[in-house]
Amino acid sequence: MFVAWREIRFARGRFVLIGSVVALITILVGFLTGLTAGLAGQNVSAVMGLGADRIVFSAPAHGESDPSFGDSSITPEQASTWSDAAGVNTAEPLGISQTRLSAGERRSPAALFGVSSAGTHTLLPEGVPGPHSGEIVLGTSVAKTLGVSTGATVGAFGLDLRVSAVIDDAWYAHSSVAWLTLPDWQEAMARGGQPAWATVLAVSLTDAAQPDAIDAAAHTASRAPLPALLSIESFRSEIGSLLLIVGMLFGISALVIGAFFTVWTIQRAPDIAVLKALGARTGRLVRDTLGQALVVLLAGVGVGMLATIGLGLLAGSAVPFVLSPATIALPALGLIILGLIGGAFALRPVLRSDPLAALGAPR
């Protein structure tokens, strides 16, 4: 790194320029990744939090291959077929519907999750006591919009429910989830003119369970939690385009950063040829050149990451934005690797080139 550091100090302007471009791209990629994760979380976090081994849907109508939360409806018979089957620990019915809650003049959209029994069960976030009959558990954003706190009364389909707890938001299809008992949910659905017993089953299984066989017996379609997310219609339609945008941004960044470091390395080519002619070992030249690229990348990506975190903290309350090691560090690491690949790509011909060029021989 002897030459590398001296070059960086000597050509400070060029160094700052390339570092800034790297930082800007890091911000762009980091921000979009965080936003995508935030939007995805607003779609699916409640389903991810169910802690189920499989989600059981009613079998899709003929001609449709994939089950969906919107169309699914589970009967008590299907529920008992599942809970009686071998290898099934629990099969909890879950009612899901989207509605508007009201408190006085105020309204707020919410996703109603009807859960079977009061007391301890696995479908609510850990440590949250389940609602008793006539009670509802709200997420903070709904409670805020409605201007209510624990003990207040909110209405759903003309049903009055007492707020038993306000907890961190869990999200389903961009609505904050409100939890109530399954009978209350069924009552609300009936009043809303769409009677139903439950929407899906959240089941926990032992290794011995044969979900396909149970599906056949119960006329259901069960999915592991991750594939089940695609059964949330809004998620299915959003995630594809978001991932496409992130993927394209990554591709463009790869080209820009790769090209930058290709050029950066090529402008060092004459000096590398001289050092090679003087007898410098190839390994040392590789280390010096890639080391220099790494310094520029680390500085640029570091600044970009800090800026992304800063922006994320500012934006966090206004837009769904997830700041996590996965959304910050992974894109950053990706950019560093891409930059090094760009540098290495340019280094190959430089190292193979004829040190004769350094003697000023006509070529």
Added chain:
Amino acid sequence: MIELNDVTLTFPDGERTVTAVDHASLTVPPGSITAIIGASGSGKSSLLAVASALIQPDSGAVHVAGVDLMGLSPAEATAVRREHIGIVFQQSNLLPALTALDQLAVMNELDGHSRAARAETRERARALLARVGLAGHENKRPHQLSGGQRQRVNIARALMNDPRVLIVDEPTSALDHARGQEIITLILELTRDRGTSTLLVTHDRSHLARMDQVLVMSDGVLTAHDPHAAIAA
């Protein structure tokens, strides 16, 4: 000692091949200096490239500093250049970002030696710069030096690892006559002091009388030349 025996080097040139060096032989004993003159494109730089282990000839025998250069791998040739051969390039090929002192130290620094070895390297670089008349210029970068001073840095750099062979390509082409004479005098003195086998390409015939041996290159063919008849030629 530099010994070339019946060396031929060709370059592919589209359909045909160019014979840059044509059955050339020469011997440069330690402590002596051999000059090569010849028209542009006659193959002088190509011959130097062979003698400095930068390129392998098609045929012939090459011995430099006691090493047989034929059949060396690129890495082995690199090691021979590093350990035994000092090269002064035609143009000033200094690295723009480095000070004069660092230009000399860079080869050893790239190898990442111990603290003591680094201090020793800097000391030697300082002494060599003083030897070529650049005391006080150690911390200047190439753009802060004159053409003649840059050429002196080049010469000092070639001597850093105490080579037994010194290869110099047109060291005075960018300099005025007086500056050129000074550089030739310096190379002569260093050759005598250090006992290097020095091979020098020049286009300035006024230097030839001071050489131990003068060879003329013409279309790749090397012929002997009487140094003292040079001016008349």
